Amino acid sequence: MFGQTEDNIWDCLIVGGGLAGGLLLQALRTEQPALKVLLLERGTSLGGNHTWSFHGSDVPPQAKWLTPLVSKSWPAYEVRFPKYKRKIESVYCSIRAEDFHQRLLRHHADQIRLGTSVQEVRRDSVTLQDGRVFKARQVIDARGWPKKEALRGYQKFVGLDVKLAKPHGLDHVILKDALVPQTDGYRFFYTLPWSPTELLVEDTYYSNSPDLNVDQLQQEIMKYIATKGWEVESVIRREIGCLPLDLYGSAVSMTGNGPLQLGAASGVYQPVTGYTFPQTVACVQALAESSLDNWGAVLSQMQQRYNQQARYLRVLNRMMFLAAEPEKRYVILERFYQFSEPLIERFYQGRLHRGDQLRILCGKPPVSVWRALKSLF
């Protein structure tokens, strides 16, 4: 299919067709359609098996290119804790990987190569598994999480997309329902109403261990659904996640002459939620607005801003995983959701102001004071 010709020289090669690679392709095709872009994905589909969710406020207002990829959005979400409940009128959105795959392929089929594994990624070229070399003015490494050993907590979950026998009556997202036994750390159920009779229900844990008993969690989800009076007609899909949450870490930076990195590959994410979406969409928007030659500087600037926030957010992780007793972790979140909506939005975006940071930490901590102080360092 590809010969060793001028045709193999691109403006931008994107390696990895997950969330980051797919978003960049969509943004570039919309904002800089003259660029010659190619995305290389080793799998047979884009996006893997994910439901990616985010707050409307995570998306820069200029990022209109994102709208066609959104599977569903809701006008509000709710959190439920033993001593505090709140419904927040703020847009919440999800992208299902199957929609992501179909929509990107429908509009940009000529720019996507599936089943194409890349062996080596350099600043201005890539070598495929079969030995062919492609050159580009910019290569973006979006191959997902790097492997690293570190002291971590985990956000782990099993989710089921289910079809119900009758309408569930929910018109908004239940972001956290922590009115459930607090086993294995801070635990909550998460419910997305896809349609009047379809739901995604996830059983989630902020745990010290990455181990997941998938069958048991699946049963827990079915029990939870039954307690709501809903009757499952069929299970449509299952998704499993275990997102690493760093407790300590060093600043991320681009390596000398290595390729530019985006998404999980860059190590830039929201350390408390384990999500990459807010940071990735901000980076993609910044790249889509810049000329190719400036991309290194653009990403470097985003990383510096990220490093300042990440230091603070890792302190919050240490509070949660080192200072709080596992079954009492929910108390930290119960207090957090009582803050103002703008503060909550800035937290999810990873753009907390200094005042926000002080406000979150001040007052009597809902954990042992001595352990809280120790976890700061």
Ligand SMILES: Cc1cc2nc3c(=O)[nH]c(=O)nc-3n(C[C@H](O)[C@H](O)[C@H](O)COP(=O)(O)OP(=O)(O)OC[C@H]3O[C@@H](n4cnc5c(N)ncnc54)[C@H](O)[C@@H]3O)c2cc1C
């Ligand atoms: C079930 C689940 C749900 C999640 N939900 C959310 C969420 O709601 N919001 C959120 O922000 N985060 C969520 N996450 C975290 C998620 O990992 C990341 O946010 C997101 O998928 C990272 O995107 P990425 O493109 O950087 O990496 P990935 O999505 O992992 O994509 C990397 C891609 O690179 C490809 N690849 C790897 N190596 C090669 C190679 N050598 N050659 C070619 N291709 C290669 C892979 O096949 C893959 O498609 C979830 C994770 C899971 C597992």
